[in-house]
Amino acid sequence: MNILCVIRQVPDGEAKLRINNSKVELDGVTVIMDGMDEYGVEQALRLREAGASVEQIIVLAVGPARNEDAIRTALAMGADRAIHVETDTYLDPIALSKIVTQVAKEENASLVFSGGQQSDWDSQALGAATAERLGWPQVTWTNALELSGETLKGKHDIDEGAETFEVELPAVITTQQGLNDPRYPTLPNIMKAKKKELRKDSLDKYGVTAKLKHVSSNIQVKERMGKLIDGKDPQAAAAQLVELLRNEAKVIA
Amino acid sequence: MILLVAEHNNGKPSKSALELVQAARDLGRDGPITALLLGQGLTSVANEMSKYAEQVLVADLPELAAYNPEVWAAAVTQIAQEGEAHTILVSASRSGREYSARVAVKLDAPLLEDVIKVEAQGNALQGTKYAYLARVTEVYESDAAVTVVSVKPGAYNPAQPASGAGEQYDVELELPQSRTRSTGKVIEKTTRVPLTEADVVITGGRGVGSPENFSKLIEGLADNIGAGVGATRAVVDAGWRPYGEQVGQTGKTVAPKAYIAVGVSGAVQHLSGMGKSKYIVAINKDPEAPIFKNADYGIVGDLHQVLPALIEATRK
Ligand SMILES: Cc1cc2nc3c(=O)[nH]c(=O)nc-3n(C[C@H](O)[C@H](O)[C@H](O)COP(=O)(O)OP(=O)(O)OC[C@H]3O[C@@H](n4cnc5c(N)ncnc54)[C@H](O)[C@@H]3O)c2cc1C
Numbered sequence: 001m002n003i004l005c006v007i008r009q010v011p012d013g014e015a016k017l018r019i020n021n022s023k024v025e026l027d028g029v030t031v032i033m034d035g036m037d038e039y040g041v042e043q044a045l046r047l048r049e050a051g052a053s054v055e056q057i058i059v060l061a062v063g064p065a066r067n068e069d070a071i072r073t074a075l076a077m078g079a080d081r082a083i084h085v086e087t088d089t090y091l092d093p094i095a096l097s098k099i100v101t102q103v104a105k106e107e108n109a110s111l112v113f114s115g116g117q118q119s120d121w122d123s124q125a126l127g128a129a130t131a132e133r134l135g136w137p138q139v140t141w142t143n144a145l146e147l148s149g150e151t152l153k154g155k156h157d158i159d160e161g162a163e164t165f166e167v168e169l170p171a172v173i174t175t176q177q178g179l180n181d182p183r184y185p186t187l188p189n190i191m192k193a194k195k196k197e198l199r200k201d202s203l204d205k206y207g208v209t210a211k212l213k214h215v216s217s218n219i220q221v222k223e224r225m226g227k228l229i230d231g232k233d234p235q236a237a238a239a240q241l242v243e244l245l246r247n248e249a250k251v252i253a
Numbered sequence: 254m255i256l257l258v259a260e261h262n263n264g265k266p267s268k269s270a271l272e273l274v275q276a277a278r279d280l281g282r283d284g285p286i287t288a289l290l291l292g293q294g295l296t297s298v299a300n301e302m303s304k305y306a307e308q309v310l311v312a313d314l315p316e317l318a319a320y321n322p323e324v325w326a327a328a329v330t331q332i333a334q335e336g337e338a339h340t341i342l343v344s345a346s347r348s349g350r351e352y353s354a355r356v357a358v359k360l361d362a363p364l365l366e367d368v369i370k371v372e373a374q375g376n377a378l379q380g381t382k383y384a385y386l387a388r389v390t391e392v393y394e395s396d397a398a399v400t401v402v403s404v405k406p407g408a409y410n411p412a413q414p415a416s417g418a419g420e421q422y423d424v425e426l427e428l429p430q431s432r433t434r435s436t437g438k439v440i441e442k443t444t445r446v447p448l449t450e451a452d453v454v455i456t457g458g459r460g461v462g463s464p465e466n467f468s469k470l471i472e473g474l475a476d477n478i479g480a481g482v483g484a485t486r487a488v489v490d491a492g493w494r495p496y497g498e499q500v501g502q503t504g505k506t507v508a509p510k511a512y513i514a515v516g517v518s519g520a521v522q523h524l525s526g527m528g529k530s531k532y533i534v535a536i537n538k539d540p541e542a543p544i545f546k547n548a549d550y551g552i553v554g555d556l557h558q559v560l561p562a563l564i565e566a567t568r569k
Pocket of ligand 1: 177487515523
């Protein structure tokens, strides 16, 4: 079978963000493969290593030229080849799921991995929307997964807690913490990744337009008071904090 | 019409359902506010819900006893189409964010996801949401005839009952077979206030040092002041606390009136789950810890000394 791993490239969590023309400006910002998507790439490799008949692990990224860095990371982890739909156009997750669906069909994938929540647009919609377009089931927030024959078994988070599940392929799985520990690419694998196929597609090929219009972005800074209390005298510090909680924040009686 | 899917629990509408009613009222768009109830044994929740919505559609079916994304998406889509809904509101719970994406695809509609505010601008809808691990807010616009909106729990105040009782209707649905089999559930139970509803949350980080310290110090303080208990991922990964207590990007999002972070460094992935708290208090021995930049009150000190003093000071 073929596995498709959808990845996004996002600013590093510690990167300082700024707004230019009411959009988040990423030029000059350190960008990395979204940690949530990394779990999917790792899991595809582990399924193969555990003996599943995985022919190809294909990576898909949609976005500007700089996405190539994230793609190379995924290839260096061990994915076989990649497709980059290179575009600067904003596409919301519902629109993007159209591209993922077309690629999944073309590539004859029977398993699609995507991160549980993208850390750039803080969305959880891509996996479920892709599954709906493909007419497949999906399981979101998966933190344990194994394949026996055509059956995926695993565990995932739900509203009330957690649930164990079984589902037949084909399926869409969204990944998260606990599923695995993604490997670091080694230097030889980074070198090898440079020779792996990276196909560039233009957005036109997919006939997709955004469903939503981006209006504005604003940095969220809530001014915090930053009142520091010295803890060398713990009793005095505790008394001061209780006083603040009681009379200023008014959260305790 | 405005269609809202009302979540419910133990025969009562969930808080999020009443928040959706408020969001629907604030929108002030044409048509009645219609609440859809999916589940089994819905009589009491339907009666309660009709105090808030002009119409209550009741799908009381054994196939709906447990949530399933494919089944929920099919149900909501059918009702939305039959009722010619222009706005479909669902709660941005884990399940809501999942099936709403499927509904959007089925209806070929845009999805305004996890919004903290939704407003009508003429015929268009604008939704405000967090992005970039809640470091940014973004506004998106839909000018489509039908828009699906998921609303972040806690973003709206729960609605007050309206005067008069809404009409109730039983609905028939054609539902697909679910292809995912649930083979077991672990329901989170806590004797404390649920994290997402607590006015005060006390979270312990790796600095707390051990599961025993966690029980003694973090739970000890929580017991005294009636707080919910949270944990960082480092603590959960170490197996000291259950995942259900994790706050952050891959855990829960909370916004209590006061958030007390003890032995927590303040990584962005953690901040994204608690950064919207009204007051943030940090207790950390390292004056350079990033959490202090995001705190209203901070105690620079050893938690092994400060927490016992706090427990003493709050003893009832
Ligand atoms: C994709 C992804 C998702 C993630 N999701 C989450 C998430 O949902 N939630 C989350 O929390 N993290 C998340 N993380 C992890 C996050 O980046 C941090 O690693 C984590 O939050 C650190 O936890 P901590 O603050 O408990 O531990 P540390 O960073 O180890 O900090 C411990 C702190 O305790 C202080 N300390 C030590 N001893 C004492 C003492 N005696 N008295 C007072 N202070 C003391 C130290 O000064 C230090 O600041 C995620 C990471 C990734 C990559």
